[in-house]
Amino acid sequence: MAGAALVLNLAVRCIELATRSNNIPSHQLITLLTRTDSESVLARGEKLNLSEISVADLILIPGVSDRLAKGLIENRDSIVDCICDENPIKPKKSQVDQPRSETCFEKVGGIGKKIAETLNNYLQIGDCAATP
Numbered sequence: 001m002a003g004a005a006l007v008l009n010l011a012v013r014c015i016e017l018a019t020r021s022n023n024i025p026s027h028q029l030i031t032l033l034t035r036t037d038s039e040s041v042l043a044r045g046e047k048l049n050l051s052e053i054s055v056a057d058l059i060l061i062p063g064v065s066d067r068l069a070k071g072l073i074e075n076r077d078s079i080v081d082c083i084c085d086e087n088p089i090k091p092k093k094s095q096v097d098q099p100r101s102e103t104c105f106e107k108v109g110g111i112g113k114k115i116a117e118t119l120n121n122y123l124q125i126g127d128c129a130a131t132p
Contacts, residue, residue: 038053038056038057038060039060042060042061042122047121047122047123047124048061048122048123048124049123049124049125050072050076050079050080050123050124050125051076051080051125054073055069055070055073056069058072058073061118061119061122061123062118063114063115063118064115064118064119065110067110068108068110068111068115071108071109071110071111072105072108072111072119075107075108078107079104079105079107079108079125080125082103082104082107083101083104083125084125101116101119101120101123101125102116102117102119102120103116105119105120
């Protein structure tokens with residue numbers, strides 16, 4: 001229990017310093033740090049979990065249109081399976097140097113290398129031990 005009290009004390013001290021130096025009201029900072037909605041998660045620089053998000057969450061990602069978001073949701077299970085599979089489909093010659101997740105995203109119509117890179121930066125994939 002002493003460890004939890006130390007972490008809480010440290011968090012309170014960080015909030016005090018942040019509010020003093022940035023003129024941010026402490027209640028706003030606490031709200032941002034504790035909210036779990038997709039917009040707050042992205043604002044903190046964290047990744048969204050593809051297994052848990054909706055079309056509305058995906059369109060918060062730069063470059064993702066409504067149509068692409070729907071395609072990602074419709075193909076979510078196959079994307080997660082592709083990324084988490086220990087024996088993935090062999091990538092095309094042009095995809096050999098790409099992370100496996102980018103190759104799997106490109107299987108959705110309308111997603112090319114650039115959007116796949118963006119998605120890789122904003123999404124974590126399911127419960128894979130490590131997103132490849």
